[in-house]
Amino acid sequence: MEATLTYTDEKNRGAVTIPGFGRPLRSEEMVLNMGPQHPSTHGVLRLELVVDGEVVVDVIPHIGYLHRCFEKHAEAMINYQQIIPYADRMDYIAAMNNELGYAIACEKLLKIKVPERVEYIRVIMAELQRIGSHLIAIGTYGMDIGAFTPFLYCFRDRERILDIFEQTCGARLLYNYIWIGGLSHDVPASFVEKVKDFCKYYRPNIKELNDLLSYNKIFIERTANVGVLPAEVAINYGVSGPVLRGSGVKWDLRKNDPYSIYDRFDFEIPVGKGLVGTLGDCWDRYMVRVHEMEQSLNIIEQAVDKIPAGDVQSAVPKRIRPDAAELYIRTETPKGELGYYIVADGTTSPARVKVRPPCFVNLSALPAMCRGAMISDVIAILGSIDIVLGEVDR
Amino acid sequence: MKEALLDLLHNEILVYVLMAIVPLLWIIPFALFAVWWERKISAHMQDRLGPMRVGGWHGWAQTIADILKLIQKEDIIPTAADKRLFILSPFVVFIGSYAAFAAIPFSAAYVGSEINIGLFYVISISSLVVIGLLMAGWSSNNKWSLFGAMRSAAQIVSYEIPVALSLLAVIMIVGSFDLQEINRAQSGPIWHWFVFQKFPFLFIAAIIYFVASLAEVNRTPFDIPEAESELVAGYHTEYSGMKFALFFLAEYANMFAVSAIASTVFLGGWNSPFSDFMSGPLWGAFWFIAKGMGFVFLQMWLRWTLPRLRVDQLMYVGWKVLIPFSFVIVIGVGFWVMLTR
Numbered sequence: 001m002e003a004t005l006t007y008t009d010e011k012n013r014g015a016v017t018i019p020g021f022g023r024p025l026r027s028e029e030m031v032l033n034m035g036p037q038h039p040s041t042h043g044v045l046r047l048e049l050v051v052d053g054e055v056v057v058d059v060i061p062h063i064g065y066l067h068r069c070f071e072k073h074a075e076a077m078i079n080y081q082q083i084i085p086y087a088d089r090m091d092y093i094a095a096m097n098n099e100l101g102y103a104i105a106c107e108k109l110l111k112i113k114v115p116e117r118v119e120y121i122r123v124i125m126a127e128l129q130r131i132g133s134h135l136i137a138i139g140t141y142g143m144d145i146g147a148f149t150p151f152l153y154c155f156r157d158r159e160r161i162l163d164i165f166e167q168t169c170g171a172r173l174l175y176n177y178i179w180i181g182g183l184s185h186d187v188p189a190s191f192v193e194k195v196k197d198f199c200k201y202y203r204p205n206i207k208e209l210n211d212l213l214s215y216n217k218i219f220i221e222r223t224a225n226v227g228v229l230p231a232e233v234a235i236n237y238g239v240s241g242p243v244l245r246g247s248g249v250k251w252d253l254r255k256n257d258p259y260s261i262y263d264r265f266d267f268e269i270p271v272g273k274g275l276v277g278t279l280g281d282c283w284d285r286y287m288v289r290v291h292e293m294e295q296s297l298n299i300i301e302q303a304v305d306k307i308p309a310g311d312v313q314s315a316v317p318k319r320i321r322p323d324a325a326e327l328y329i330r331t332e333t334p335k336g337e338l339g340y341y342i343v344a345d346g347t348t349s350p351a352r353v354k355v356r357p358p359c360f361v362n363l364s365a366l367p368a369m370c371r372g373a374m375i376s377d378v379i380a381i382l383g384s385i386d387i388v389l390g391e392v393d394r
Numbered sequence: 395m396k397e398a399l400l401d402l403l404h405n406e407i408l409v410y411v412l413m414a415i416v417p418l419l420w421i422i423p424f425a426l427f428a429v430w431w432e433r434k435i436s437a438h439m440q441d442r443l444g445p446m447r448v449g450g451w452h453g454w455a456q457t458i459a460d461i462l463k464l465i466q467k468e469d470i471i472p473t474a475a476d477k478r479l480f481i482l483s484p485f486v487v488f489i490g491s492y493a494a495f496a497a498i499p500f501s502a503a504y505v506g507s508e509i510n511i512g513l514f515y516v517i518s519i520s521s522l523v524v525i526g527l528l529m530a531g532w533s534s535n536n537k538w539s540l541f542g543a544m545r546s547a548a549q550i551v552s553y554e555i556p557v558a559l560s561l562l563a564v565i566m567i568v569g570s571f572d573l574q575e576i577n578r579a580q581s582g583p584i585w586h587w588f589v590f591q592k593f594p595f596l597f598i599a600a601i602i603y604f605v606a607s608l609a610e611v612n613r614t615p616f617d618i619p620e621a622e623s624e625l626v627a628g629y630h631t632e633y634s635g636m637k638f639a640l641f642f643l644a645e646y647a648n649m650f651a652v653s654a655i656a657s658t659v660f661l662g663g664w665n666s667p668f669s670d671f672m673s674g675p676l677w678g679a680f681w682f683i684a685k686g687m688g689f690v691f692l693q694m695w696l697r698w699t700l701p702r703l704r705v706d707q708l709m710y711v712g713w714k715v716l717i718p719f720s721f722v723i724v725i726g727v728g729f730w731v732m733l734t735r
Binding site (some may be wrong): 040377 | 395439440442537538541614615616618624626671698699700701702703704705707722
C-alpha cells in the first residue's frame with residue numbers, strides 16, 4: 001500500500017491519500033529556514049522550505065546576501081580595464097572564465113584582433129579553470145551527500161591547477177590575468193611542461209574519483225531519480241551548462257556558438273543519458289561534470305603543443321574608448337552561459353554592463369526540481385546545480 | 395575482582411563505588427584517544443596529516459587541549475529552550491551509554507556486574523540514549539534539532555530489532571543471556587568463535603549486527619540524525635561547551651559499547667585466538683580491547699569512505715532487508731540447535 005502525495009487544491013495541499021481510506025489525510029506544514037548560514041547552501045543562500053514532515057512542499061529561494069553592486073560599479077567612473085577585477089569576483093571559483101568573456105566582449109567593441117599566442121594561452125587557462133571549478137562542484141557535492149574524503153581528493157588535484165596559475169600571474173583565486181587585447185603576463189618557461197605534467201597526473205585520478213564516488217552504490221541511491229529536470233522544463237527555465245546538458249540537451253557554446261579559437265579543437269560534449277536513473281536527475285548532472293573534465297583535458301593537450309611564439313601584450317590598447325555601440329557576448333563558463341551585454345557611449349567607461357549569470361538562471365529552476373522531494377534531496381539537488389552565490393547576487 | 399577488593403577494603407559500598415568507576419577509567423581515556431585516532435585516520439585517508447602540533451609527537455595531546463577548551467567555554471542555554479530538559483538530556487544520554495558498560499566483560503576476571511541477563515540488560519539500557527536525544531532535540535526549540543531528534547528516534551527504534559534478533563541467534567546456542575557464559579562457550583581454538591559457528595548463519599548474523607549497530611550509534615552511512623550537511627548538527631545544534639562534550643563522550647562510549655558486544659558475542663570476547671597461548675585475565679583484557687578497537691576502526695574506516703543514506707532508504711534497509719534476514723537466521727539457527735541437540 002503506497003501513500004501518495006497530491007497537490008490538487010490549496011486546502012488539501014500536501015495531503016496524503018491512502019488507498020481504501022477515503023478522505024485525504026492532512027498533516028500540518030512547517031516552514032523551515034535553510035540558510036543563509038547553513039553548511040550546504042554553498043554560500044549565503046536562504047531557502048524557505050515549506051515542509052510536511054520530511055517532504056518538501058515548496059521551496060522559496062531568497063537571494064541577495066552577497067550583492068556587491070557589480071553592475072553599478074561598472075557604470076560608475078571606472079575604465080573598461082578596471083572592471084576585470086570585478087568580473088573576477090562574480091564566479092570566484094572560475095575567475096578566468098569570467099575574465100575571458102568580458103575581454104572578448106571588449107575586444108569586439110574595439111574591433112581588436114588578439115595574437116594567436118594569447119588565444120591559445122587563454123583557452124588553456126579557461127579549460128584548466130573549468131577543471132578546477134568542476135573539481136569543487138564534485139567535491140562539495142560529495143560532501144553534501146555525506147562523503148567527506150572525495151572532497152579533499154578534489155582539492156588536492158585543484159591545488160596543482162592553482163599552482164600553475166600562481167606561477168603564471170601570482171594569484172590563486174582572483175587573477176586579473178586576461179586583459180582586454182592580451183594578458184597581464186606571459187607564461188613562465190616551464191608552463192608547457194607543467195600543464196603536460198598535470199594532464200598526465202590528473203587523467204588516472206578521474207578513475208579514482210569514479211570508483212570512490214560516482215559509482216558508489218549509496219551515492220547512486222541518493223542522486224539517481226532525484227531532482228529530475230526534463231529537457232523541456234530545463235529549456236523553458238533557460239538553464240544552461242551542465243544542468244542543461246544533464247537533461248540530455250547537447251548545447252555547449254564552445255561548439256554551438258564558437259568564440260576564441262574553440263572551433264580548432266576536437267572535443268565531445270558530454271550529455272546526461274539517464275544511465276542509473278531518469279534522464280536529467282542529479283546523477284546525470286554530476287556525471288556531465290566528470291566527463292567534461294576529461295574533455296577539458298583533451299582540449300588542453302591539443303592546445304599546449306601548438307602555442308605559437310609571440311608577444312602577449314602587443315595588442316593591449318593604452319586607452320580604451322570604443323565607439324558608441326552595444327553588444328551581447330556569451331561564453332561557456334563551467335556553470336553555463338555567461339553573457340555580457342555592454343553599452344558603450346564613446347567614453348572610457350561603459351554606460352551599462354549587464355551580466356547574464358548562469359548560476360542565477362539555473363537556481364531559478366530549483367523549486368521546480370524540489371517539490372515533493374525530501375529535505376535531504378533538497379541538499380542533493382542544490383549541490384547538483386552547482387551555484388556560486390558571488391555570481392547569483394553579483 | 396569484587397572478592398579481592400572486599401578482602402582489601404571490608405566495605406561493600408566502597409567496593410561497589412570503585413567497581414562503578416572502573417568503566418569510567420576506560421571510557422574517558424578511550425574517548426580522548428579515539429577522537430584523536432579518528433582525526434588521524436581520516437587525515438591519512440584524505441592525504442592530510444591531521445593534528446600535528448599539540449603535545450609534540452603527532453599531536454597526541456590535541457583532544458586533551460580540546461576538552462580543556464570545551465570546559466572553559468561559556469555554557470549557553472537558548473532563551474527559548476526548555477531549560478530543565480535542555481540541561482538534563484546530555485546526562486541522560488551519557489548515563490545510557492555509561493550504564494551499558496556495567497555488564498560488559500572486559501576479561502575473565504573483571505565484569506562490573508555479572509548478571510545473568512547481561513546481554514539483555516546492555517541492549518535495553520543503551521536504548522535509554524534515544525530518550526536523551528529526543529529530549530535534547532525537543533528542548534532546544536530549534537527545528538533542525540527537532541528533525542535530528544525525530545530521525546534518530548525512528549532510526550534507533552527500528553534498528554534495535556535487527557540488533558536484538560541477530561544476537562538472539564547466539565543466545566539460542568548458548569542458552570544464556572550471561573555475557574561471561576557466552577564468552578566461556580567460545581573458549582578454545584579460533585573456530586569456536588561464534589562468527590565461524592553454524593556457518594553461514596552466525597556469520598551473516600554478525601554482519602547484520604555490525605550494520606545495525608552502525609545505525610544505533612549514528613555512524614556513517616547512517617549518521618542521518620546529525621547529518622552535518624543537512625541538519626547542521628542535528629539534535630546537538632544548540633549545545634556548546636561541556637554539554638556538547640558529554641554528547642561527544644557518549645557517542646564514543648557507545649561506539650565502543652556496540653563494538654564490545656560484537657566482539658563478545660561473535661569474536662570470542664576475551665578469548666585468545668591461539669587457544670591457551672597468551673590467555674589469562676590480563677591477556678583477556680588485551681584481546682577484548684584489541685577486538686573492540688578493531689571494530690571501532692572499522693566504523694571509522696566506513697565513516698570516511700561512504701556517503702550517507704536518506705531517511706527513507708535507511709528505513710528500507712532496516713525493515714525490508716535486515717529484519718527479514720535476521721528472522722531467517724533466527725529460524726535457521728533455531729532448527730539447527732533443535733535438530734543437533
